[in-house]
Amino acid sequence: MLSALSPALAAVDHLPWAALALASLLLWWPRARIASLALLAIAGVAGFALGQLDIRALIALALLALAGWMVGAARAKATRIGGHVLFVVVALALGFHVAPGFHNPLAIAPTRITADAIEFSMYLNLDKPLVGFWLVLVWAGVQRERPLADWLKAALPACLAVTLVCLGLACALGQIAWAPKWPSWGLLWALNNLLLVTLAEEALFRGYLQEGLSRHWRERRWGDAAAIAVAALAFGLIHLAGGWAWALLAGVAGAGYGLAYRRGGLQAAMLTHFGLNLVHFTTFTYPVLA
Template identity: 55%
Template sequence: MQPPFPFTRKGLFVPHPHLLALFLLALGYALALAHGNLGSATLPTVLALLASGLLARRPQPWQQALGHTLFILLAIALALHWLPGFNAAKVIDNATFSPGSQPFTLYLNLDKPLIGAWLLLACPWLVLWRSRGLTTTLLCILPLTLAACLGGAWALGMVAWAPKWPEQAWLWLLNNLLLVSLTEELLFRGYLQGSLQRLLRHQGLALFAAAMLFGLAHLGAGWQWVYLATLAGVGYGLAYRWGGVAAAVLCHFGLNLVHFALFSYPMLALG
């Protein structure tokens, strides 16, 4: 019987971009520490993540289960910004990108990326990918995901056509690619969908379960975002199925980029 959290998988090419990602992450956190964006209160969180990672890499199943349970609890707390010591820098403050859109504020959050760092270190099998899946994602899955999600948002009156490229766009682009799309796809597709697929032994159930969890993660923004995020999660899940985490990140970032550049962002102002 295959364990739910294996160390390796066969038949796939294993790249090493995660080493570069970890180096850039470490450099970024060193700069944040130097500029006072990290406090000493983050130390217990970092130590707990290290402990959970060591447990997750142990050979005994009960130790693996304990490590992954601890990580999931920490990941929820990090994603919801519940843990102390992380002082996010506000880099965009109430910017209105197009007429009729809600103002947008962007923080460079330093807690959420630790989720991705843990996954890259404790679960190196997440970075395995199928190169042909990137072409399938670009030509088929991404266009269908764009049509379903942005078409649904248009039908719900949440967005309108609004092409733009504001001066803050490059900052948004880097943040969304590295701190949002990459981290979320490592967690929801590589970790959750991949693990559920091995536990349930059913690709379809795992895909839809991960998509629903992704949708519920947007519950604070309202039912419309839960619905649209679930649709998006199905698209990202299909991309992951065909091309691994790299394809899922490509699909996720592609949808977010088209939304940002061509439609009301983050959404039309109510009333």
């Protein structure tokens, strides 16, 4: 009886994540913005109802709302700076899953996708995606209203170049090996990676950090290149927990994502990021060799 009920129970547990993912999908079309906000609300209500959120999660939500008010163009400069500092602190807490009140459900238990890989697990995170939603919905600096053709023109060559360079370098460094596969839960991994993981990471490092630095240095000839480099370096540093080689690979990939962002906006950076991850996931050791 319990085994018969388990798929239905799993589907219910996935409801907050599914609402978040659908909200992310609709986020890019202005006419669907209200529907996206409604889905965000549904994700929150379902999260509280299922125990994936508790009352402490309201602290992070309230701080994000406060930061959104503080960074408004009508505020004094000191208030805007304080708002950005507050957002960065909350974003890091959410991104590293240390903000209280979030109980992200485990979707993929620790497993070795291939025999020679380290164990991989995946949670349906409700905290980290909030960073991406805040940036797209609240901070006007993110390049988001770009035509679909711009996304593809920028993402396709950037994805090809980043994939060849990063995966080739990863093989040379002994991080991965040829291992084609498609697990039964591959679609869940792909949707989560495309709609939520890349949204949070690219919105923060490209849409927020790179774009902000680029605007700050817009009078400098080297401004755009320096902004891409600094954002890529920061992206590499947050991957240091995986070792120096992993941080180096993330930094190189970040430079490619930055070029895609510069030419095609946030969506192009997300597509480039997902394209590399997808090729890595399906054709090489994932995450890395043990």
